[in-house]
Amino acid sequence: MPVVWSDLHGSHDPGGEIWVGVHTPGTELPARADAIRAELADAGAAFVDAERQPDEALHAVHDAGLTDYLARAWEDWNGAGLPDDPGQDRVVPYLFPDPSLFSGFPPTIAASPTARAGQFAYDTMTLVGPGTWEAARAALDTAVTAAGLAARGDGPAYALTRPPGHHATRSAFGGSCYLNNSAAAAARLRRDTGARVAVIDIDAHHGNGTQAIFWDDSEVLTGSVHVDPGAGWFPHFLGFASETGRDGSNRNLPLAPGAGDDAWLAAVAELAGWARERGAGALVVALGVDAAAGDPESPLRVSANGYRAAGRELGDLGLPTVVVQEGGYDLAAIGRLVREALEGLEEGMRA
Ligand code: SP5
Numbered sequence: 001m002p003v004v005w006s007d008l009h010g011s012h013d014p015g016g017e018i019w020v021g022v023h024t025p026g027t028e029l030p031a032r033a034d035a036i037r038a039e040l041a042d043a044g045a046a047f048v049d050a051e052r053q054p055d056e057a058l059h060a061v062h063d064a065g066l067t068d069y070l071a072r073a074w075e076d077w078n079g080a081g082l083p084d085d086p087g088q089d090r091v092v093p094y095l096f097p098d099p100s101l102f103s104g105f106p107p108t109i110a111a112s113p114t115a116r117a118g119q120f121a122y123d124t125m126t127l128v129g130p131g132t133w134e135a136a137r138a139a140l141d142t143a144v145t146a147a148g149l150a151a152r153g154d155g156p157a158y159a160l161t162r163p164p165g166h167h168a169t170r171s172a173f174g175g176s177c178y179l180n181n182s183a184a185a186a187a188r189l190r191r192d193t194g195a196r197v198a199v200i201d202i203d204a205h206h207g208n209g210t211q212a213i214f215w216d217d218s219e220v221l222t223g224s225v226h227v228d229p230g231a232g233w234f235p236h237f238l239g240f241a242s243e244t245g246r247d248g249s250n251r252n253l254p255l256a257p258g259a260g261d262d263a264w265l266a267a268v269a270e271l272a273g274w275a276r277e278r279g280a281g282a283l284v285v286a287l288g289v290d291a292a293a294g295d296p297e298s299p300l301r302v303s304a305n306g307y308r309a310a311g312r313e314l315g316d317l318g319l320p321t322v323v324v325q326e327g328g329y330d331l332a333a334i335g336r337l338v339r340e341a342l343e344g345l346e347e348g349m350r351a
């Protein structure tokens with residue numbers, strides 16, 4: 001299947017993560033996308049450059065407040081001299097305008113770039129540097145380009161997106177995500193096919209941003225299998241089975257830490273069956289490969305064969321399909337894991 005790609009991913013280097021106030025190295029690195037690309041090139045994949053999409057593609061899933069902020073965040077931070085004083089070369093929030101502060105009225109946009117960051121970021125780990133906006137925008141363009149190809153009906157397409165997207169909501173960024181690539185792909189599939197779209201998220205973490213974006217939309221089904229937030233895992237506050245969306249259009253299947261192929265594949269099959277029963281006519285697979293045993297960001301223990309089997313299960317739906325890259329942080333393994341998932345999907349479609 002075509003692999004849609006943008007060189008601009010490399011202009012985003014978050015330069016680490018600030019976690020509990022400590023600067024840690026972080027795992028969402030430019031080398032991730034390069035490792036996946038190298039493995040798919042070895043497998044003989046055809047690469048297609050992402051096409052710049054109109055702003056409508058962005059605003060189908062994001063408020064202008066967030067996109068206007070992100071587009072200027074680095075320049076404003078740099079312009080205020082913050083890399084020199086106090087010596088912070090990434091945009092980092094320090095103050096979060098909790099709704100309880102405001103007696104129901106909306107906060108004004110803060111004048112200081114230091115405060116403004118907390119108005120749009122919901123964590124301290126998702127840092128903005130000089131090329132972050134260009135890369136995030138290119139990742140969304142990549143996903144939407146792939147969705148356009150898949151909607152033509154000549155087979156599935158894979159969007160090799162970085163930075164990832166499924167934690168970004170309509171109006172806030174976090175979880176290493178800035179713009180929601182999978183959601184933008186779903187919106188494009190919806191527009192081009194007119195069909196009900198299912199987003200099936202098999203990243204190790206709950207796809208909270210995608211859930212929130214489509215919560216009220218019964219024409220976009222959102223399902224996610226992930227490590228149980230109730231066992232202490234990101235995104236902590238969301239991803240519980242009780243979150244069913246308006247009209248039951250959302251489905252969460254949390255798994256215990258340590259769960260492996262059997263439990264995980266049963267959940268993937270459950271989500272696939274649910275999408276089929278509910279009349280999905282097009283599919284987005286939010287493909288995180290961080291559920292693999294050995295990934296540093298999750299305690300799930302899925303194997304490479306498990307990813308291949310998940311691909312087969314989802315391919316067997318036989319729908320116009322776009323696969324969008326989300327997480328996956330074990331640099332030595334992620335290329336192979338993605339390849340297995342994509343080959344499994346192609347096998348499932350042929351079967
Ligand atoms: C797209 C995606 O997979 N995002 C996952 C973001 C989860 N990051 C949670 C990080 C939680 C703190 N990690 C501390 C690591 C200490 N070694």
Ligand code: ZN
Pocket residue numbers: 203204205288290326327328
């Ligand atoms: Zn993840």
